[in-house]
Amino acid sequence: MPKILRAIAMERCIGCYSCMLGCARLVHNSLSLIRSGIHVRSLGGLTAGFEARYCLACRPAFCALACPTGAFVQREGGGVCYRERLCIRCGHCARACPVNVILVDEETGFPVVCLQCGSCVNFCPHGCLAMVDAPSKEQPGTAGTAGEPDIKQR
């Protein structure tokens, strides 16, 4: 069963940014807070708690529907696979994303997108993030809504 990313317990988030830094370094080969598939930020000043903005693994993936070259293709379970060699840097994917989580790198023009690989989950020290079963074809759109999975503090 394919898995998809869900921020299941952001109430626990300490705002350490380990998830973003891990994604940028290991997945996108970059030292940055920006070339990451997940973005944590405060809800308005550090007193307000944190939110995570990340790819919702849509099915259909609107970004892939909008992509004219096949650089973005629908991934089984939701979300997309991305092949840079096919990308012409038109930015249609980023504009199509309803939650605005595809970053178009200002320098290169290439999109930075979540690949649903789960690297960030391994870096979260507080169990805020998890890879959960993708919703089945029969019952789309229920991932992460069927109660909190049982996660232990590490």
Added chain:
Amino acid sequence: MFSQGYVRVMEIDLHEGRCRIHKREDLLENIGGSGLAAALYGEYGQPGEDAFAPEQPLIIAIGPLTGLFPLMSKAVLGFKSPYSGHYAETHAGGRLALAMRYANLDALVIKGEASHPVCLLLGEREFAVREGRHLWGMDTTMTARIIRSSEERGRGRRSILRIGPAGENLVKYACINVDTFRHFGRLGAGAVMGKKKLKAITILGEGSFSLPHGDYKKVYKKIYRKITTSGAMKKYHDLGTPVNILILNGLKALPTRNLSSTSFTGADSISGEYFAEKLLLRQIACSSCPVGCIHIGLLREKFAPEHEYYYRQVSYDHEPIFAMGSMLGVSLGEKVISLIDEAEKHGLDVISAGVALAWATEAYQKGLIGEKETLVPLAFGEAGSYRQALACLSGRVNDFYRLLGEGTLAAAARYGGSEFACTLGQEMAGYATGPAFFVSQAMGFRCSHLDTAGYQLDQEFDPCSVERALSYLLKEEKQRFILTSMVACLFARNIYTTEMLSEALEAAGLPHLALELETRAAALVKRRWQVKKSTGFDPLKVTIPPRFYQVETIRGKVNGEFIDALLKAYAGAIAAL
């Protein structure tokens, strides 16, 4: 960026409202952080001029591992302290270090004075001097709120530094608030910012760099796992630094009521345990730190006769609790947190302000000063009066508060009472552990129990010989200097051993530094002392006030002769550098 073979310095001139970028290969030999800040002060500083002279620089430096490895989460600020008149350092975490790294700013040198209040906006592709007049006079919370709402860019990846009224009014222990919960504290960096009419600095961390070649990913994962699985860091997340309140109280080493005592009957209700059970809302972390030691407590206060409350979130640590708690005889966590909040809003250093007010209270009790001076009746335990006194201190409302804002000894010089001043180069930190701590803080560069591990030495064993204590202090100083040059959080000192640092430096593409770390550090420690001496510091003239000689810990009365001997030996060692 260090690992790309140079140090990128942004030199800012507030008078002209311009900046200049320097890419400096030659600065690499200073490691970064503490070493780099001292080197830049040597270059840009005006050691013979007044601390408030317009050309005095504020220098902020990160290190070669910032933005590459976890817990490399601090930035070092080097400046000439208006409090001591000497070169000083102060360190802060929060979002700052990573924002600087990703803004491609290895060091900032801020000189000159603006003609009217301004703010700075800095980034990888940004430099702007913005209006600050509408923010002048505002507290630290309101200032940040307005900046956040007027600038959308960089949310989540930016750092906001600002001063409060205390900094504007040049209180000599005004701090710079960093991202609400962290500070460049203690020796008056906030006042220097105030003198420069610089209300706030926003740094946008929006750039990115390619990874170093080779083993980087492997080493990064290894260090991350070590930190998150070793359990060594757990205590900092759990109760946090306030765990020390009861430990020190048990050792009779908790400064209480202006150090007239070292144990506090009210310790239980200001302890880390009490805070955790009654007031803790949550813990948060500096960027890149998976530990999360910043403890946020809830301040809830009734503001009308009906059931109407406001609430605020206030970060607490051992030091602020000691300063607003035991040192002032305030024995309830809720009251302590409201005093911390008050000091924070004004942008006063909480530790220095608390210790100064403790002296004022004893002076008041002894009749050296009266209500004509203090405007409110000061009495140990009376949180309400202290809250008002903090506002008076920040506002410098009369001669007395103006002098107290110069430091306890400045006020004592006028009103008497220097024999019970609790100052060790500045208002003391929260450890009445014994001679090694007293001597080490009296000499050091910053909040200072952190320059060496004097407080730890006192707790670990009764230093049997001056030589042994001295060599411990010197060794520890060098080790900590290496860490504060990287710039690591000192809580990670057991993770980042010399071997681990060498491995990290190598993976970062800095193999030479990895090899020469120890020897280079030894030379740089010496250089930092020389910079301090160039601003007029004479180690042989450092004295320790009488109150410290009366301290009684669990081991009995401190050995005054030992204090003197260690002071002399340490001063001699520093003077010889």
